[in-house]
Amino acid sequence: MSPPLSVALERAIDERQRRLVPTQDLLHNDVPFPTADLFSNDYLSLCTDPKLRQAFLDKISQMPLVFGSGGSRVLCGNAHVHVLFEERMKTFFRAPSALLFNSGFDANVAFWQAVPQAGDAIIFDELVHASTRDGLLGSRARSALYSFSHNSIPSLRDTILRVLGAHPEIARGSATLFIAVESLYSMDGDFAPLPELVQLVDELIPPGCGHIAVDEAHSTGIYGTQGRGLVSALGLENRVDTVLHTFGKARALTGAVLLCSPIVRKYIINYGRPFIFSTSLSYATVAAMDASCDYIESEAGTELISSLHRLSASFEQKLKVALASIPPHILSPFPRNTPSGFPEGITSPIFPIITSAPMPLAEFLRSLGYDTRPIPYPAVPRGQERIRVVVHAKNTEAELDDLITRLLEWAFMMAEKERKEKSHLHPRELAASPSYASYASCIRAVGLSKL
Ligand SMILES: Cc1ncc(COP(=O)(O)O)c(C=O)c1O
Structure with missing residues (x-):
């Protein structure tokens, strides 16, 4: 018979998993590590700075x-x-x-x-x-x-x-x-x-x-x-x-x-x-x-800080434009305002992206080498499930553009899947949801490189 403490602890862990709360054992590290860090708190990319x-x-x-x-x-x-x-x-x-x-x-x-x-x-x-x-x-x-x-x-x-x-x-x-x-x-x-x-x-x-x-x-x-x-x-x-x-x-x-x-x-x-x-x-x-x-405090540090803000501002702008035509339940940027009294140029490097499918999306991006993390319910309220993208000083503009392209690719795949599931709908209703065919034109419209 198992000792009562083990029984109680196992029951608690089972219950946690049943509620789909992410549960870890940390017996393996995160290899193979994706090529781009889009998740860690290492905002200035200093952890790996030679x-x-x-x-x-x-x-x-x-x-x-x-x-x-x-x-x-x-x-x-x-x-x-x-x-x-x-x-x-x-x-x-x-x-x-x-x-x-x-x-x-x-x-x-x-x-x-x-x-x-x-x-x-x-x-x-x-x-x-x-x-x-x-x-x-x-x-x-x-x-x-x-x-x-x-x-x-x-x-x-x-x-x-x-x-x-x-x-x-x-x-x-x-x-x-x-x-x-x-x-x-x-x-x-x-x-x-x-x-x-x-x-x-x-x-x-x-x-x-x-x-x-x-x-x-x-x-x-x-x-x-x-x-x-x-x-x-x-x-x-x-x-x-x-x-x-x-x-x-x-x-x-x-x-x-x-x-x-x-x-x-x-x-x-x-x-x-x-x-x-x-x-x-x-x-x-x-x-x-x-x-x-x-x-x-050195000049090199000031350059990293500037790079972080430049990349964050540009990512925010491009992401907003890119997701404008995507149904919000598939992907939408988390709404937020800069508080009053803030000077120009204070940008956040943290971008929550709301999606009803955070786990599959993070997995899709991870398979392409992008380390973003899913934040599912109950870590956040229902309807606010998300992935979190964090911009870093040494991310590149090209890598961030490609990430947006991949997000769009995923969004249009999801939209296409939904269209198939709704194939019983009237053609007029079907026409209202975006199709995979419009994916390429959307990519062009937001000025990103094609796949
Ligand atoms: C807002 C906030 N305060 C405090 C801490 C704890 O800091 P540390 O990681 O140095 O223990 C964290 C860590 O995640 C945090 O996010």
Whole structure:
């Protein structure tokens, strides 16, 4: 007889598979790897950059110590490299102070678990990351959590007013109302309306009682001068209280840095469990973080950032035109607007494409060498199933054009299949759905190369 724990775990996994929730065992890596990366968070294509690799190797070859720090920073693991790198981050981001973490996940859990106090309240965008949610659930303010509709300023306004009514100590100025958002959301590829958000907080919350925390996991490195992020690009550094920059995405590594006030920093060092009870970053990792920052801040980094924005803007435009004639249930671009107060030229590299058949579409593209990923129900609500395409600095225009061509090819194959399934329809109704024959003319109309 199987032990009861195994029975319970297997039952849970079976149930998950029955609900068609993607379930993994990670026993094999993703080989053969497709030729074009259209999925990873490596927005600047730095993970495979030979110059960054060499810069890192040069750096560590000069260092007397490269391995582990030997403990948590509050025990014996507070090395010179950690202190120096925090100083660099503080200066670079023009922040009051900076605190290093082993990951963005740890930073969010540490901040949200430790910093809000009993009597405080927290409002969060309904789409914030799991690490923020985990932190919120362990927070002393966990009985006062309120979500607002994704990126909706009217919903945020209503929620702030409701919270101020329910927590008069905040309105009286003796407690804090925290607001948790991400600057760029990875699932929808859209931006938080930060300029309006800071204005709303100024308008509704007594001075000093609002605390805005922005997670820049997906925007660090790719917006603002030398990749300082979206808060900096929008000139909001002095109006946002805490900002998280992670190193796992555009910065091509692991680790994170939290920009916050000196008292928040000191409090987390002494009360933030993921900070206290984990071995600090190895010397080699901090050296790699340093090398990655050198690179992104250099001319070569600026070129990569420009390339990412140029490719993203052109892909967005071409995709919109290409999908205009496709029935929306087969393929449609995810609708999104740039929030007000954003300067020109801020483009998202993340493109969700809505389709009722995300798995077959991703498989079709993968067979052609394009690594996009399906996001099926229940990961997203029904009707919003999608594939996600992420543009990278070193994708090529030709490869992105070809991807659109392939998307169209697939869409017309699907339309043709539907026509056959509806062959009992009146010819007039049939004529209303696009046919495979119109595929070539559509490709020509959007100015893409033929297959
Ligand atoms: C918005 C957001 N915040 C935090 C994290 C966690 O960062 P890390 O991967 O460094 O643990 C992620 C990771 O996917 C994320 O997307």
